[in-house]
Amino acid sequence: MRLLRLFGATFSISLRRQLAFRADLAFQALTTVIGVASGLAALGIVYTQTRSLGGWGLGEAVVLLGTYQIVSGVLATFIEPNVVWFAGQVTSGKLDDVLLKPVPSIFLASLGSCAPLGLTQVAMGLAVVGAGLREMDAIPRAYNLFGWLVMLSAGIAITWASRVLLASLAFWAPAMELDVVYGAVWQFGRYPVSVYPQPVRFALTWVLPVAFVSTLPAQALVRGVGPALLLLGTAIGAASLLVVQLVWSAGLRRYTSATS
Amino acid sequence: MSAISVRDLSMTYRAPVREGGLRAAVASLVRRRYREIRAVREISFEVGPGEVVGFIGPNGAGKTTTLKMLSGILHPTDGEARVLGFVPWRREREYLRRIAMIRGSQPIGGPPELTVMDSLRFQQLIYEVQDEEFKRNLSELDEMLDLGSLLERQIRALSLGERMRSGLALALVYRPRVLFLDEPTIGLDVSAVQMIRSFVATYSRETEATVLLTSHYMADVETLCRRIVLIDHGCIAYDGDLMGLSATLSPYKLVRVAVSDGACGDWSRYGEVVESEPGRVSLRVGRQDVPAVTARVLAELSVVDLAVEEPPLESVMDRVYREGVA
Ligand SMILES: Nc1ncnc2c1ncn2[C@@H]1O[C@H](COP(=O)(O)OP(=O)(O)OP(=O)(O)O)[C@@H](O)[C@H]1O
Ligand SMILES: [Mg+2]
Numbered sequence: 001m002r003l004l005r006l007f008g009a010t011f012s013i014s015l016r017r018q019l020a021f022r023a024d025l026a027f028q029a030l031t032t033v034i035g036v037a038s039g040l041a042a043l044g045i046v047y048t049q050t051r052s053l054g055g056w057g058l059g060e061a062v063v064l065l066g067t068y069q070i071v072s073g074v075l076a077t078f079i080e081p082n083v084v085w086f087a088g089q090v091t092s093g094k095l096d097d098v099l100l101k102p103v104p105s106i107f108l109a110s111l112g113s114c115a116p117l118g119l120t121q122v123a124m125g126l127a128v129v130g131a132g133l134r135e136m137d138a139i140p141r142a143y144n145l146f147g148w149l150v151m152l153s154a155g156i157a158i159t160w161a162s163r164v165l166l167a168s169l170a171f172w173a174p175a176m177e178l179d180v181v182y183g184a185v186w187q188f189g190r191y192p193v194s195v196y197p198q199p200v201r202f203a204l205t206w207v208l209p210v211a212f213v214s215t216l217p218a219q220a221l222v223r224g225v226g227p228a229l230l231l232l233g234t235a236i237g238a239a240s241l242l243v244v245q246l247v248w249s250a251g252l253r254r255y256t257s258a259t260s
Numbered sequence: 261m262s263a264i265s266v267r268d269l270s271m272t273y274r275a276p277v278r279e280g281g282l283r284a285a286v287a288s289l290v291r292r293r294y295r296e297i298r299a300v301r302e303i304s305f306e307v308g309p310g311e312v313v314g315f316i317g318p319n320g321a322g323k324t325t326t327l328k329m330l331s332g333i334l335h336p337t338d339g340e341a342r343v344l345g346f347v348p349w350r351r352e353r354e355y356l357r358r359i360a361m362i363r364g365s366q367p368i369g370g371p372p373e374l375t376v377m378d379s380l381r382f383q384q385l386i387y388e389v390q391d392e393e394f395k396r397n398l399s400e401l402d403e404m405l406d407l408g409s410l411l412e413r414q415i416r417a418l419s420l421g422e423r424m425r426s427g428l429a430l431a432l433v434y435r436p437r438v439l440f441l442d443e444p445t446i447g448l449d450v451s452a453v454q455m456i457r458s459f460v461a462t463y464s465r466e467t468e469a470t471v472l473l474t475s476h477y478m479a480d481v482e483t484l485c486r487r488i489v490l491i492d493h494g495c496i497a498y499d500g501d502l503m504g505l506s507a508t509l510s511p512y513k514l515v516r517v518a519v520s521d522g523a524c525g526d527w528s529r530y531g532e533v534v535e536s537e538p539g540r541v542s543l544r545v546g547r548q549d550v551p552a553v554t555a556r557v558l559a560e561l562s563v564v565d566l567a568v569e570e571p572p573l574e575s576v577m578d579r580v581y582r583e584g585v586a
Binding site: 002005006009013017094096097098099100101102103105113252253255256257 | 273328331332333334335351353354355356357360361369370371373374378381382385386387388
């Protein structure tokens with residue numbers, strides 16, 4: 001509850017800050033539109049050649065792309081603005097301030113500031129999901145919608161956890177810049193994992209769980225999801241939160257601040 | 261019960277050794293070498309509730325490191341500490357709400373685009389300060405720190421002194437019970453220093469907060485602290501009365517003499533001349549010789565004024581820092 005209010009406060013602070021730059025606003029909206037349009041165009045081209053991609057029809061693939069955009073938007077809005085500076089904070093001792101606050105440090109360090117304009121991407125994602133459903137000519141059943149929301153939440157939890165996990169490696173190796181790798185792996189989420197050949201598909205599901213970010217939620221929406229998978233998604237989401245918390249605490253023990 | 265209790269606390273940093281030159285750089289890829297820096301070595305001390313203690317020592321003695329451990333930022337490599345009954349580095353919420361660590365070198369963390377007032381509001385939220393209490397505390401702080409015109413300004417546009425005043429307000433608006441002040445007066449002008457000193461004194465008196473203060477300005481320590489803990493090379497070298505320190509550490513006293521006739525002759529018969537001008541002199545005299553020397557001076561010269569003083573703390577500390585505690 002208190003964390004929610006805090007979250008609201010940081011959001012409003014960041015929003016005020018971002019709104020001060022109107023040019024940014026326009027630019028951000030433009031990049032989002034271009035990103036989504038190019039994603040849709042790519043799908044359009046692929047589907048002139050084939051009617052199904054890894055078993056996914058055009059409408060389904062569009063729903064997946066929209067879901068991917070939503071999670072990407074959340075990542076860009078709430079997570080990235082914090083973790084990009086993280087290694088620098090560890091080496092420069094800026095993390096001290098975070099540690100002095102009576103708020104879970106992982107929360108302040110990973111969600112303490114945000115880029116509200118990234119929400120345009122979430123909005124676009126929602127629109128794309130809607131467009132996909134229209135293309136399929138389907139109105140999702142309430143249960144499918146529920147499954148989508150649950151899997152989406154699990155996907156967002158996994159996204160946050162994996163991103164923070166990667167950032168907290170800075171406690172061990174501050175010079176390692178894995179952001180680019182993360183971004184590259186992240187791109188795999190645009191398409192259903194079933195288009196990838198087996199070893200890759202397995203890796204994208206269980207090792208770098210990109211499948212949980214877009215494929216599984218989208219699947220839940222367009223085809224429904226069994227209770228087993230629903231439970232599994234929830235369990236993995238929860239487990240990832242736990243794991244990142246443990247790694248974070250272990251990392252903090254190694255934190256040596258900086259002089260002065 | 262003590263407010264702060266420290267037992268055998270140690271902190272060893274492990275810093276990678278980087279030698280110059282390409283060859284060394286390549287070699288370090290294969291095998292990293294580390295150097296251990298024993299910043300704090302098994303220190304122990306206690307601070308009672310409401311006490312204001314000066315924690316002093318030369319550069320690199322381990323003061324900041326100790327304060328960081330006590331405020332929960334660093335995990336010590338060894339030893340124990342309790343502050344208000346909490347183990348600092350567990351960083352329990354109830355603990356962090358009761359303490360503040362303020363550093364003169366970076367008085368304010370957090371986003372610099374915010375105004376001071378916005379930051380204060382944010383502190384209120386984080387530290388769960390009730391509205392009424394917040395207003396009351398803020399108006400008190402405003403009075404003592406003269407915040408008025410600062411509140412609506414952005415933090416990034418504040419000068420060092422303004423930053424320090426705002427930083428104190430930010431840290432004290434939630435009324436911490438224990439303050440760790442790390443060189444709070446560094447780089448401030450005379451009046452700002454005065455303001456901060458009297459502010460700390462008033463705060464600790466009115467709220468009965470416990471204060472552990474480091475500073476390289478002995479005047480800070482002299483005005484604020486009755487007791488000091490001296491740390492040197494990571495070890496406690498002295499813990500006790502401020503007055504007792506110079507008595508213990510400096511084997512000399514200062515004897516100031518003024519004579520009427522201006523005839524001084526050879527002052528060095530009485531002791532080592534520290535400064536002299538016609539008719540006046542300051543002599544450094546061994547503690548046990550003071551009675552004999554003053555008697556001789558009074559007997560042999562026509563003395564107008566004579567005073568025996570402890571040497572200034574600055575010069576005592578200088579000797580201690582350079583030569584160690586005997
Ligand atoms: N993060 C760190 N990594 C490695 N060594 C450190 C670190 N912080 C401090 N040290 C070393 O530990 C020792 C004690 O440093 P510390 O900052 O505690 O000294 P200090 O008493 O506060 O000195 P000063 O009066 O100069 O502020 C120094 O030798 C310093 O170089
Ligand atoms: Mg220091």
